[in-house]
Amino acid sequence: MHEPAFGSRRRPGLARLILSLAAGLAGCAATPAAAPGPPVGLAAGAAPTEATADDVAIQQGFARWVTNFRVSARASGIDDATLRVAFDEVRYLPRVVELDRAQPEFTRTVRDYLDAAVSPQRVALGQAKLLEFRAEVDAAAARYGVPAAIVVAIWGIESNYGSNHGSIPTVDALATLGFEGRREDWARGQLLAALRIIRSGDITRAQMIGSWAGAMGQTQFLPSVFLAAAVDADGDGRRDIWGSMADVTASTANFLKASGWQAGQAWGVEVQLPPGFDVGRADDTLRQPAAQWAAEGVAAIDGAPLPAFADATLLLPAGARGPAFLVGPNFRAILRYNNSTSYALAVGLLAQRVAGGLGVQAPWPPDLIALTRSQVMALQTGLNALGFASGTPDGVVGPATRAGLRSYQRSVGLPADGYPTPELLQRIHSP
DSSP: OOOOOOBBSHHHHHHHHHHHHHHTTTSSSOOOOOOOOOOOTTOTTTOOOOOOOOHHHHHHHHHHHHHHHHHHHHHHTTTTHHHHHHTTOOOOOHHHHHHHHHHOSSOOOOOHHHHHHHHHHHHHHHHHHHHTTHHHHHHHHHHOOOOOHHHHHHHHHHHHTTOSSSEEEHHHHHHHHHHHHHTHHHHHHHHHHHHHHHTTTTOOTTEEEEEEEEETTTTBBBBBHHHHHHOOOOOOSSSOOOOHHHHHHHHHHHHHHTOOOOTOOSSSEEEEOOOOOGGGHHHHHHOOOOOHHHTTOOEEEEEEEEEESSSSSEOOOTTTTTTEEEEOOOHHHHHHOBBHHHHHHHHHHHHHHHTTTTOOOOOOTTTTTOOOOHHHHHHHHHHHHTTTOOOOOOOOOOHHHHHHHHHHHHTTTTOOOOOHHHHHHHTOOOO
């Protein structure tokens, strides 16, 4: 799985969509993997080291947690046969806990993220995969109204077109996260969903593999999202997002449609701003028709008419000195897949390139530097101390941080783009 950069807020949009669906409602097509090998961190054929007292205590605690979960799962309607398949050989995976607790100190700029996510190699491979699986992707596009290139772009970014969709047993990963406890309620819900998938016969326990965080298959669905959006498009009676490209593409398109994708509409367009434009209006809470943006002098960078968005947002992912984009409802649908500005931009731009279009035209600031998490926390603390509310300091640049930063920038006569820089950090903490 990729790691989002600027604007990263990993998958809360998925949770909201799951709730709404429940209330109402990235290789090639590889054969599903065989049963996984030894536990994470233990090489095949290697002799395990002598267990410490802490190791024994953890294993005993994990076994008790699994026993208790089996009782609650049985009360929720999971049959004993499924419980035996899922848990008789379940393993605690220490590496999953390490990855879940890890908070990388260093982050990437949106430019660095896009350079990797929309590389020439990924564009070329995406074009080849689109041709290889044209029938499956076109069928999904026709059924759900999501362009073929968008589906291929998500596949490419989530698993590099199926070549890297993870190898960790989903049941083991979610049981480990549930036992670890930091996100126990979430993990229990996802684990119960995974059991329902096994019970349905869509995939076997051994073949249900994915990332350390429980995301599965070639386009990385959480188990609850699988239950809500996965599709049996090839008619074999199973929803197989691991080995059936018909199911992979249809499930991905179905998810986007359920997330609000509007057929026939673009995700967004690169634009140029008129001289003297108030960059503080580039705020994801400010939405207005594209015609209104055009009346203010915002124009497509290629001179074409702006897409007819009913409610569009202006986006400056690298601040006032970088490229600008006007994005609409379909950009927000992509955010439901992964609530990260960088991710949604990468999907849109990769799709654009796969379909034969151009990449970003405006230059990126050559001196663009991403703040570390510690620096972002210092920025948030400094803004709060000066009376510019930016939320609880957590090292993540979200809407509250950008709003507080815009207010500060206005107070000192700077362009209010809400983009954090080392210079602003130094200024905020200067006597």
